[in-house]
Amino acid sequence: MKIHNFSAGPSILPQEVIEKAAEAVKDLGKGLSLIEISHRSKEFVDIMENARALALELLGLEGKGYKALFLQGGASTQFMMVALNLLEKRAGYLNTGTWSEKAIKEAKIYDDIYEVASSKSANFNYIPKGYSIPEDYDYFHCTSNNTIFGTQIKEFPDSPVPVVCDMSSDIFSRQLDFTKFDLIYAGAQKNMGPAGVTLVVVREDILGKVSRKIPAIMDYKQHIDKSSMYNTPPVFAVYTSMLTMEWLKNMGGIPAIEEINQKKAQLIYSELDINPLFKGFAVKEDRSMMNATFTLSNEILKETFDSMWKEAGISGLNGHRSVGGYRASMYNALPLDSVKVLVEVMSELERKA
Ligand SMILES: *Cc1c(COP(=O)(O)O)cnc(C)c1O
Numbered sequence: 551m552k553i554h555n556f557s558a559g560p561s562i563l564p565q566e567v568i569e570k571a572a573e574a575v576k577d578l579g580k581g582l583s584l585i586e587i588s589h590r591s592k593e594f595v596d597i598m599e600n601a602r603a604l605a606l607e608l609l610g611l612e613g614k615g616y617k618a619l620f621l622q623g624g625a626s627t628q629f630m631m632v633a634l635n636l637l638e639k640r641a642g643y644l645n646t647g648t649w650s651e652k653a654i655k656e657a658k659i660y661d662d663i664y665e666v667a668s669s670k671s672a673n674f675n676y677i678p679k680g681y682s683i684p685e686d687y688d689y690f691h692c693t694s695n696n697t698i699f700g701t702q703i704k705e706f707p708d709s710p711v712p713v714v715c716d717m718s719s720d721i722f723s724r725q726l727d728f729t730k731f732d733l734i735y736a737g738a739q740k741n742m743g744p745a746g747v748t749l750v751v752v753r754e755d756i757l758g759k760v761s762r763k764i765p766a767i768m769d770y771k772q773h774i775d776k777s778s779m780y781n782t783p784p785v786f787a788v789y790t791s792m793l794t795m796e797w798l799k800n801m802g803g804i805p806a807i808e809e810i811n812q813k814k815a816q817l818i819y820s821e822l823d824i825n826p827l828f829k830g831f832a833v834k835e836d837r838s839m840m841n842a843t844f845t846l847s848n849e850i851l852k853e854t855f856d857s858m859w860k861e862a863g864i865s866g867l868n869g870h871r872s873v874g875g876y877r878a879s880m881y882n883a884l885p886l887d888s889v890k891v892l893v894e895v896m897s898e899l900e901r902k903a
Contacts, residue, residue: 862891
């Protein structure tokens with residue numbers, strides 16, 4: 551049976567990417583596996599350089615003073631690394647959920663952190679708007695897509711200070727003016743590749759302005775100077791991320807995938823709006839195109855619904871414990887057909903109930 555993988559992360563990758571990655575683990579082309587060659591070999595250096603170039607190309611940031619890095623430690627390490635590299639006195643954070651809160655907590659270890667706005671009192675079911683960002687902040691940090699709560703920033707604020715954005719769960723999913731951002735980071739395992747690598751795209755001229763000493767492995771400048779090879783990179787995760795970026799480029803890049811992502815989101819949200827058995831969690835205007843969160847209006851139907859979607863081959867639909875209910879994660883590699891199957895099950899439940 552075909553499995554429809556709605557997992558929130560690690561999550562679905564294009565089938566052709568998985569096949570090519572599996573092939574490279576067996577033999578990269580000269581009788582050696584991807585995971586047994588030197589990262590300093592020409593083969594791997596080319597892979598790293600291709601991956602770095604593709605990231606900038608897809609985001610439309612080539613030749614604009616940005617550098618792409620593939621680092622380890624997950625997006626969670628970036629919570630600390632951003633502060634170490636950019637925080638001199640104070641910074642402003644937009645608090646839109648669990649991941650923002652973690653970023654705030656880590657940065658607070660180093661200096662003053664202010665929440666410019668927060669939707670915590672509404673259990674993060676919306677994106678705050680209309681706040682202002684003071685000019686004396688070192689930077690402003692936001693989370694573009696709130697994976698757990700299913701909200702997404704549609705309009706980014708005009709900021710007088712550098713903008714840092716955690717795009718872990720919607721990188722490469724929609725068109726934005728990426729030059730509005732000075733530092734973007736994203737753990738690969740939601741929308742780009744396997745777990746184990748984090749993409750960082752940084753405008754070089756925002757670096758080197760803090761007075762603290764930064765350990766080399768935490769220093770973006772060191773990673774830039776060493777072409778993202780300061781130490782041994784996670785070769786498999788970098789290679790597979792490169793394959794996903796190639797897949798995306800070949801299908802027409804971000805504009806092409808955004809069109810499909812919009813169709814998927816439209817399909818599920820219109821079902822949530824017409825089907826009285828379900829309730830969407832996020833307020834309409836802030837709904838995420840990547841993670842749709844919803845609950846049953848009557849918990850009595852849980853057992854029936856759960857067995858129906860499992861029978862239909864759907865996997866990974868359970869919501870995060872802080873929201874409950876369900877979460878349909880519809881990352882780039884999830885086909886429109888999978889969403890059709892889910893929506894069919896939802897309307898079938900309505901007919902049955
Ligand atoms: C998953 C996620 C993270 C955490 O990523 P790790 O790579 O596990 O550290 C951070 N931010 C967002 C928005 C996420 O979705």
